[in-house]
Amino acid sequence: MIKNIIFDFGDIFINLDKQATYKEMAKLGVTNISNEMMAVYHQYEKGLISTDEFVDFYHQTSNINKSDLIRAWNAILLDFPKNRFQFIKELSASKKYRLFLLSNTNELHISWIQENWGIELYNEFKNCFEQFYLSHEINFRKPDANIYNFVITENNLIAKETLFVDDLKENTVVAESLGIKVWNLTPGQEDVVELFTKKII
Structure with missing residues (x-):
């Protein structure tokens, strides 16, 4: 019971639109999501790194404007x-x-x-x-x-x-x-x- x-x-x-973030990142020039990017994403989901650290990592590795990055990240949510x-x-x-x-x-x-x-x-x-x-x-x-x-x-x-x-x-x-x-x-x-x-x- x-x-x-x-x-x-x-x-x-x-x-959710599970492909939306990938599509938005591609528009910003990021077409390859590396294993390191996924590892950092999983760390962020576990709360092991802060939002600032997460955004800084993607900003530094992809050279994306931070506000554009956050907008792309949230595109999954409907x-x-x-x-x-x-x-x-x-x-x-x-x-x-x-x-x-x-x-x-x-x-x-x-x-x-x-x-x-x-x-x-x-x-x-x-x-x-x-x-x-x-x-x-x-x-x-x-x-x-x-x-x-x-x-x-x-x-x-x-x-x-x-x-x-x-x-x-x-x-x-x-x-x-x-x-x-x-x-x-x-x-x-x-x-x-x-x-x-x-x-x-």
Whole structure:
């Protein structure tokens, strides 16, 4: 019996254009994303380097104007459909499940969301969850097993009583290997609001 639900954020609640940042970086002359760039990005997602250090690295290696870089970085972020917000508010109000958010994200993206949504809406969304885990605040990122173990241990959850909803297969595979039930949601074909109509639980 499922008692706990852990939700991803991007392409579960907020829509993403996962190619947008690459396209915008290409317009700025960066067509090759090196292994070092990816490593720095992962460090930033884990909160192991600051926003200034992250931006400075890309500025120095790519010679891109910092404001252009930040705009390109945030291009991935799209809209937040109202029906998804209504869904999570109603699910939270029902008190039927313990709800958690677990997202690979970073300070620049969260700052954009807070500004774009407005802090009142952001906090209303955040308050739908018992815990709101952002990778850059807890120093872990998916799909590393330790991030799932952290959430399970911190909240005294039982894996088999927990559902994890994420759009990336690499993330759900690891969660499932730990005994967590998963829904690998396909953006554009499925929607989180279908959680009960699709009989995921």
